[in-house]
Amino acid sequence: MSARLAGCASVEVDREEFKKRFPHLAREMEERAMAISISAVRWDVEAGERLASSGSERDPWRGYMPDVIAFICRCDTEEQALEIIDYMERKGEITPEYAEKLRRQLKEKGLRSFGPK
Known part of the structure; x- marks a missing residue:
């Protein structure tokens, strides 16, 4: 699993380690319970x-x-x-x-x- 933010370095995190450290967040991400679809982009x-x-x-x-x-x-x-x-x-x-x-x-x-x- 890799996280990348604008202007930040990439951070590699083992999936199992992530689950141990952030169990609720990992479950939400896996279930996509709080997923939001983005249908447009505004540059301004x-x-x-x-x-x-x-x-x-x-x-x-x-x-x-x-x-x-x-x-x-x-x-x-x-x-x-x-x-x-x-x-x-x-x-x-x-x-x-x-x-x-x-x-x-x-x-x-x-x-x-x-x-x-």
């Missing part, structure tokens, strides 16, 4: 945090401001997504660097890597 941390914290229990749409990812998720084709990225970049809504990251993700991982429609 601030936009993701804004979106995650903007919800209200009574009105989930209160204060909702769709970002470039929200618009891309509504697209049917990669060509439409590229049009959205180009438009947002041209209008100054996203930086050229962020636009390039989005184009790369679209090319390498596909339209649905941004999330379901």
Whole structure:
């Protein structure tokens, strides 16, 4: 078993030793009881945090401001997504660097890597 974190060295841990030291965590990992599926990637941390914290229990749409990812998720084709990225970049809504990251993700991982429609 190997654990790797960004900016950290890899640590090798024997599976049996891990089970002895962390029995509850090992069981959860084996049973995948707390598994969460990730259906989208946001490169802009601030936009993701804004979106995650903007919800209200009574009105989930209160204060909702769709970002470039929200618009891309509504697209049917990669060509439409590229049009959205180009438009947002041209209008100054996203930086050229962020636009390039989005184009790369679209090319390498596909339209649905941004999330379901």
